[in-house]
Amino acid sequence: MQEILIGIVGAGTVGGGVIKILNKRIENLRQEQGLPIRIARIADKDPRRQAQFAAYGAICTLDADSILNDPAIQIVVELVGGTTFAKEFVLAALSRKKHVITANKALLAEHGPLIFETAAKENVSVYFEAAVGGGMPIIKTLREGLVANDILSIKTIINGTCNYILTKMSREGLSFAAALDEAQKRGYAETDPTLDVSGGDSGHKVAILASLAGAGYVPFKSISIEGITEIGKNDIAFASELGYTIKLLGIIKKSNDEYLDVRVHPVMLPARHILASVSDVYNAVLLEGDAVGQILLYGKGAGELPTASAVVSDIIDVAHNISCRIGVRIPMRYYSSSHELSIKPIALIEGRYYLRFTVQDKPGVLASIAGLLGEEGISLASVMQKEGFSAKKVPVIILTHVAIEKNLRSALMRIEAMNYIKDHTQVIRIEE
Amino acid sequence: MQEILIGIVGAGTVGGGVIKILNKRIENLRQEQGLPIRIARIADKDPRRQAQFAAYGAICTLDADSILNDPAIQIVVELVGGTTFAKEFVLAALSRKKHVITANKALLAEHGPLIFETAAKENVSVYFEAAVGGGMPIIKTLREGLVANDILSIKTIINGTCNYILTKMSREGLSFAAALDEAQKRGYAETDPTLDVSGGDSGHKVAILASLAGAGYVPFKSISIEGITEIGKNDIAFASELGYTIKLLGIIKKSNDEYLDVRVHPVMLPARHILASVSDVYNAVLLEGDAVGQILLYGKGAGELPTASAVVSDIIDVAHNISCRIGVRIPMRYYSSSHELSIKPIALIEGRYYLRFTVQDKPGVLASIAGLLGEEGISLASVMQKEGFSAKKVPVIILTHVAIEKNLRSALMRIEAMNYIKDHTQVIRIEE
Numbered sequence: 001m002q003e004i005l006i007g008i009v010g011a012g013t014v015g016g017g018v019i020k021i022l023n024k025r026i027e028n029l030r031q032e033q034g035l036p037i038r039i040a041r042i043a044d045k046d047p048r049r050q051a052q053f054a055a056y057g058a059i060c061t062l063d064a065d066s067i068l069n070d071p072a073i074q075i076v077v078e079l080v081g082g083t084t085f086a087k088e089f090v091l092a093a094l095s096r097k098k099h100v101i102t103a104n105k106a107l108l109a110e111h112g113p114l115i116f117e118t119a120a121k122e123n124v125s126v127y128f129e130a131a132v133g134g135g136m137p138i139i140k141t142l143r144e145g146l147v148a149n150d151i152l153s154i155k156t157i158i159n160g161t162c163n164y165i166l167t168k169m170s171r172e173g174l175s176f177a178a179a180l181d182e183a184q185k186r187g188y189a190e191t192d193p194t195l196d197v198s199g200g201d202s203g204h205k206v207a208i209l210a211s212l213a214g215a216g217y218v219p220f221k222s223i224s225i226e227g228i229t230e231i232g233k234n235d236i237a238f239a240s241e242l243g244y245t246i247k248l249l250g251i252i253k254k255s256n257d258e259y260l261d262v263r264v265h266p267v268m269l270p271a272r273h274i275l276a277s278v279s280d281v282y283n284a285v286l287l288e289g290d291a292v293g294q295i296l297l298y299g300k301g302a303g304e305l306p307t308a309s310a311v312v313s314d315i316i317d318v319a320h321n322i323s324c325r326i327g328v329r330i331p332m333r334y335y336s337s338s339h340e341l342s343i344k345p346i347a348l349i350e351g352r353y354y355l356r357f358t359v360q361d362k363p364g365v366l367a368s369i370a371g372l373l374g375e376e377g378i379s380l381a382s383v384m385q386k387e388g389f390s391a392k393k394v395p396v397i398i399l400t401h402v403a404i405e406k407n408l409r410s411a412l413m414r415i416e417a418m419n420y421i422k423d424h425t426q427v428i429r430i431e432e
Numbered sequence: 433m434q435e436i437l438i439g440i441v442g443a444g445t446v447g448g449g450v451i452k453i454l455n456k457r458i459e460n461l462r463q464e465q466g467l468p469i470r471i472a473r474i475a476d477k478d479p480r481r482q483a484q485f486a487a488y489g490a491i492c493t494l495d496a497d498s499i500l501n502d503p504a505i506q507i508v509v510e511l512v513g514g515t516t517f518a519k520e521f522v523l524a525a526l527s528r529k530k531h532v533i534t535a536n537k538a539l540l541a542e543h544g545p546l547i548f549e550t551a552a553k554e555n556v557s558v559y560f561e562a563a564v565g566g567g568m569p570i571i572k573t574l575r576e577g578l579v580a581n582d583i584l585s586i587k588t589i590i591n592g593t594c595n596y597i598l599t600k601m602s603r604e605g606l607s608f609a610a611a612l613d614e615a616q617k618r619g620y621a622e623t624d625p626t627l628d629v630s631g632g633d634s635g636h637k638v639a640i641l642a643s644l645a646g647a648g649y650v651p652f653k654s655i656s657i658e659g660i661t662e663i664g665k666n667d668i669a670f671a672s673e674l675g676y677t678i679k680l681l682g683i684i685k686k687s688n689d690e691y692l693d694v695r696v697h698p699v700m701l702p703a704r705h706i707l708a709s710v711s712d713v714y715n716a717v718l719l720e721g722d723a724v725g726q727i728l729l730y731g732k733g734a735g736e737l738p739t740a741s742a743v744v745s746d747i748i749d750v751a752h753n754i755s756c757r758i759g760v761r762i763p764m765r766y767y768s769s770s771h772e773l774s775i776k777p778i779a780l781i782e783g784r785y786y787l788r789f790t791v792q793d794k795p796g797v798l799a800s801i802a803g804l805l806g807e808e809g810i811s812l813a814s815v816m817q818k819e820g821f822s823a824k825k826v827p828v829i830i831l832t833h834v835a836i837e838k839n840l841r842s843a844l845m846r847i848e849a850m851n852y853i854k855d856h857t858q859v860i861r862i863e864e
Contacts, residue, residue: 017723021580021723025580032647032763032765032766033579033762033763034763129577134724135578135721135723135724135725135727136724136727137572137573137576137577137578140569140572140573140576140577141569141572141573141577144569144572144576144745144748144749145561145569145572145573145742145745146567146569146741146745147465147744147745147748148453148457148740148741148742148743148744148745148748149741215464274709274730277706277709289567289741290737291449291453291567291737291738291740291741291744292566292567292568292731292732292737292738292741292742293567293731293732293735293737293738294731294732295567295568295729295730295731296728296729296730296731297727297728297729297730298706298727298728298729298730299724299725299726299727299728300724300725300726303725305722305723305724305725306723306724306725308580308723309578309580309581309721309723309724310580310724311580312579312580312723313576313577313578313579313580316576316579316580317576320761320762324756324758324761326756326758329752329756330465330752331464331465331466333464334464
């Protein structure tokens, strides 16, 4: 059988892992799976990496176009990241009828329809297991393993950096800044951590998951995203005292109305919730299907080899397709602009809330807050006010019963105009 | 495109679920996935079920052979169970070049090589996601999602009945018999629960997982299997006091010697272990891959719709293959008698042990036990003796340091010959 040639663009951490794993398994793939795979070309803009990978028998080059221009290369692996060069490169590879494997969540979340429509037109595949959840096979599980199900909801801890920071804050009482510093020292956070801690990275992954679960296109821009930068160590402590753990969660829920509910924000989870025990850099995806009930996947969502494991499983999947002369095995017709889904406006969501007001300690304050909440139809489930703070800035913690977000926002706007409010009010949604 | 016709033999609980799910998704499969699937025939020996499924447009029959004899049927779904009729039926279907989907763990564990070799010869596929872990896509995860990995170990809670019983015993202090009774009342245990509580069902599933993880054939008969019938409520209580939870675990471990370590038995897990929190009828599979690290799958391992979800995902997988004119997409060359793996004799395993001796309370007993263990090179990590028992039958609990099983067995044989031993000694392996 003819060799199946692969071109890799981007030989950084994940790319290096892919090369290592393929090299280790290449004989096994030939013999056990009947797949004569070979890495033909590795392109990277850093010339030092050429020497590093020269031993693997591939042509190492600075010239990514040489991968596009090699007609014998049938599979292109894009591990550059970003949405500029990567977008042009992926589209060019597809237009030359090469299959594409990518770990690029930003690219798919922001330009998925263009990429999947181009692939369909050219009758080639785009595989992207590594874009979400590192080595956890969540994409395959959604597209194949649970294909018999209507996915009713997904709740996911999908950013290891944020989960590490929140775990550190929770276990060691650190501030956000101190926990971020620790994450950076250990290599769990980038020098510029904005994309992670702002929730943007989670948002990219959730946009992809929501499109698969909703069987329609969920534009990244339509998702309400909040990060963890405003979570204070006192919020973590109060949550713990109330029996909750604070996690950054991606939430996807089907409802009876016309909207798909898709969002990323910190939540308070009951401490006994299965996702509350997912700590450090681990990720987890809790799915609910109409047939299968609840399924959890748990594993490392990032790192050289876990992510490379996902890329290599995609390479093998595509190689099986090629050896069976298949262009597209599982169509992605719904991932297109013409199938765009309506996302529930955040104002319409319903739930319980944790509110931390910072008030001047004087008579009538609690009555005023409770009254203003009540006027918007929001009732209180519990109230906590602690001694030991300066009378000028006292935290008052309120957990509400179920309320509609827009009513809560109206009430908060009125409360924050009061002269007894001394700081920004913290709002964290409670997920049961 | 030509319709893809399915024949189902066995329309009991799971079969009924498959028919319901397919009926619900059939339009979606045609439109979104381009798969014109139709159930052509349903065979069941119970004539009352014919009326039940007549509405679905399939021919309902008592005659399973009519499925084999219909040349238009390309996919046969075997949901009869057992290893007699099912074996003949599956082999006959394969020899007529029909793809087979089965949930039959006993059939594959006991006759896997014959079935997979026949399928390979006829160039058709056998899919069996529902045989292990109900709706959890563990087979697909092993064969495809983690294909880039060498699977180093699997630890799994894979029988819902046993896990329910152990959970009940642990939470409510019930005896095994009382917890089994409760499980039967709730429909979680069969009238004859032997296959479940003896560990046989777990053994069948573990044989399949071990063959996939080990990339070779693990005969069911070669696996050491113990059930939960001898677990006493005092063992559960002592375990809890020592910080452990008792679970029935399937264990698969690669080691540096010539053997694959494969076994099913009760273990004591540290209470903080991720598998210790898997309770009730839930199943979980904790895998370790050389690239991906630890991955956990968690979900309902049984029940009408979860199991049917797995069967339907297989139907769709095979239908994709058929629509692409593929006989066998992913070869299973290693699942054959010529690839049989050597399984580690239980005498050679190493680990820590919980020992519960029942002794007469008189001077020198503990010294004698400790001395005899010491003579076999087994040292004690902790000892617990309680007040409040009759002096004629006092429990003495010992946790050992790491020991080799054969040495432990030698010591126990010598200890049990002593006249101060008043009952059978309980041995439970500790898994860290």
